[in-house]
Amino acid sequence: MDLPIFIIQELSGPYGPEMTEKLRRIVEWYNIYAAGAEFETEQEESEEFTPTRLRSRKIKRLISKQAEFMVGKTPDIKISCPNEKKTDQGKPNESDMQEYIKEVLKKNLWSDKLLKGAKDCFIGGKVALKVNVTPDKLGIMFVPADGFFYETELDDVDVLRKVVLFYCVNDSEDKTEQRWWRQRYRMDKGHCYVSESLHDGYGETVPGHEIEDRDTKLDRIPVYVIVNDGLSGDTDGESDVDTIMDEDSWYNKMRSANLDSIRKTMNHITWVSGASPKAFEKLTNTPGAVWDLQADPINQGRIPSVGTVENSFSYKEAYADTLGNISENMHDSLGIPELSLEKTQGLMTSGKGLKMLYWPLICRCEAKWTAWKPALEWLTEMVLYAADVFPNLKKIYGDFRTADHVVTIDNQYPLPEDEAEERTLDLQEVGVARSIKSYLMEWGGPDHKGLTDDEADAEIEQLIQEKRMLEDSFAGEM
Structure with a gap:
C-alpha cells in the first residue's frame, strides 16, 4: 500500500520520494522474511508441466536463531546506588528502585516484546523503542521500521527532534474508507509535545479523532531509535534480510530445479522395440502386469524386446556442493554456525567446546549490543524519570526515592558453562x-x-x- 501524502509531508525538505522508496524496500524485506526470496524458473509453465516454486524460508529461520541467541535469555537490568549507606537490610532504596523496574517490565511482558523487537530490527534495519507515559500507566512497545520515521538535530544524530509514528487501522481500496492513525512527538524549548489524529487515505481528519499539541510534561521524546549495524551517521541501518536475500533466491531456485529433475526422471524409462503398434494399446504399468508383445509384421518375424533406462543423477555431488556453499555463505553472513549432524560428529560437547563453535555468533551479537545496551539504559532511565513526573506511578509499580544510581545491562547467551570445573579450580x-x-x-x-x-x-x-x-x-x- 502506498503511503498517504499527508504522512510524506511530515518530512522536512525534499525527502518525501526518498522516504517512500525506503519504506517500499522495508515492506519488501518483511515479505521476503515471511515467504522467502523470489526466483525465476528455467522452464516456463505449460499444460504438461508446472515448474516447482519451493521457498525454503531459510532467512526467517536464520534471523529467528540470531534473535533467540542474542535476547532469548532476557538480559539483566541492574541498578546500583553507590552513595547509599548500607544497613543490616542491605541498601533498601536500591532494592526499591530495582523492584520498581522489575514490576514495570513484568507488566509490559518485556521478555516477549524484546525478542520480537530484535527480529524487527534485524529485518527492517532499525526499530523504535517507545515508552507511552501517562499518569497511571507505563506502556513499553517496539515499532517496526515501516511504522515510523524521525528527524534528529542537525549537529547530533543521537538527539531526536521529531518522531512520527503511524499505522493503517483500516485497509481499503477506497481511500475514503481507509483509516490511518498518526502520532507526532516534537521538542520545543525543552518540552516534549505530542499530537494524535485519525485520517482517511486522502489525509482528511476523521471528526472527533484529533488531539492537538499536548504538553507531555517530559523533557525528552519518549522514543529511542535502535539502528542495526550501518556506518557513522547512518540513521537507517542495515537489514539482515537484504544481506542474504540474493543467496536465498539462488538457494530456493536450485532446490526447486532439483525437485523438477526428480519429478521428471524419478521413474525409469521403459522402451519397447520390434512390437506391433496395436500391442502398445494394451500395455499397463500396474504391479504384476504381464505383457503379450506381438511382433510387428513389418519386421518379418523379429522377436520384440523390452528394456529400461535408469537415471544416474550424475549431478548429485555438484548440486550438493553448490547448495552447501550457498547455505554456508548465508550462515557466515549472520555469524550463525551450521551445526548439522555430519559437521558436529567428533566435536567437543563441553561448554567451552560449544562456546568455540558459537564464537562468530557471539562476536556478532556483542557488536549489536553496542547499540542495544544504550537503548536499554535509556529505557531504564526513562521509566525512573517518569515516576518523578507522575508520582502516582510509584503507587502502581512500587515506591522509591530518587537517588544517584548506575544502570548496568548484563546480556546473557543460552550456552552451558563448565561452572563446576571452573569453581573447583x-x-x-x-x-x-x-x-x-x-x-x-x-x-x-x-x-x-x-x-x-x-x-x-x-x-x-x-x-x-x-x-x-x-x-x-x-x-x-x-
Missing part, C-alpha cells in the same frame, strides 16, 4: 593466587552469579563471625 587458588573476596565476587550468591563489592565484604564478615562462634564454642567445651 578457582577455589583451589584461594589463599594461593587469589583472595576469598575475589572468589565471592565471581561465584558467590544465588545461582553462582557473583556478588557485588559490598555484598562480598558482608559475606566475609559473616564468615569471620561464624568462625569466632565455632572457636568460642570449642574453647568452652575444652
Whole structure:
C-alpha cells in the first residue's frame, strides 16, 4: 500500500520520494522474511508441466536463531546506588528502585516484546523503542521500521527532534474508507509535545479523532531509535534480510530445479522395440502386469524386446556442493554456525567446546549490543524519570526515592558453562593466587552469579563471625 501524502509531508525538505522508496524496500524485506526470496524458473509453465516454486524460508529461520541467541535469555537490568549507606537490610532504596523496574517490565511482558523487537530490527534495519507515559500507566512497545520515521538535530544524530509514528487501522481500496492513525512527538524549548489524529487515505481528519499539541510534561521524546549495524551517521541501518536475500533466491531456485529433475526422471524409462503398434494399446504399468508383445509384421518375424533406462543423477555431488556453499555463505553472513549432524560428529560437547563453535555468533551479537545496551539504559532511565513526573506511578509499580544510581545491562547467551570445573579450580587458588573476596565476587550468591563489592565484604564478615562462634564454642567445651 502506498503511503498517504499527508504522512510524506511530515518530512522536512525534499525527502518525501526518498522516504517512500525506503519504506517500499522495508515492506519488501518483511515479505521476503515471511515467504522467502523470489526466483525465476528455467522452464516456463505449460499444460504438461508446472515448474516447482519451493521457498525454503531459510532467512526467517536464520534471523529467528540470531534473535533467540542474542535476547532469548532476557538480559539483566541492574541498578546500583553507590552513595547509599548500607544497613543490616542491605541498601533498601536500591532494592526499591530495582523492584520498581522489575514490576514495570513484568507488566509490559518485556521478555516477549524484546525478542520480537530484535527480529524487527534485524529485518527492517532499525526499530523504535517507545515508552507511552501517562499518569497511571507505563506502556513499553517496539515499532517496526515501516511504522515510523524521525528527524534528529542537525549537529547530533543521537538527539531526536521529531518522531512520527503511524499505522493503517483500516485497509481499503477506497481511500475514503481507509483509516490511518498518526502520532507526532516534537521538542520545543525543552518540552516534549505530542499530537494524535485519525485520517482517511486522502489525509482528511476523521471528526472527533484529533488531539492537538499536548504538553507531555517530559523533557525528552519518549522514543529511542535502535539502528542495526550501518556506518557513522547512518540513521537507517542495515537489514539482515537484504544481506542474504540474493543467496536465498539462488538457494530456493536450485532446490526447486532439483525437485523438477526428480519429478521428471524419478521413474525409469521403459522402451519397447520390434512390437506391433496395436500391442502398445494394451500395455499397463500396474504391479504384476504381464505383457503379450506381438511382433510387428513389418519386421518379418523379429522377436520384440523390452528394456529400461535408469537415471544416474550424475549431478548429485555438484548440486550438493553448490547448495552447501550457498547455505554456508548465508550462515557466515549472520555469524550463525551450521551445526548439522555430519559437521558436529567428533566435536567437543563441553561448554567451552560449544562456546568455540558459537564464537562468530557471539562476536556478532556483542557488536549489536553496542547499540542495544544504550537503548536499554535509556529505557531504564526513562521509566525512573517518569515516576518523578507522575508520582502516582510509584503507587502502581512500587515506591522509591530518587537517588544517584548506575544502570548496568548484563546480556546473557543460552550456552552451558563448565561452572563446576571452573569453581573447583578457582577455589583451589584461594589463599594461593587469589583472595576469598575475589572468589565471592565471581561465584558467590544465588545461582553462582557473583556478588557485588559490598555484598562480598558482608559475606566475609559473616564468615569471620561464624568462625569466632565455632572457636568460642570449642574453647568452652575444652
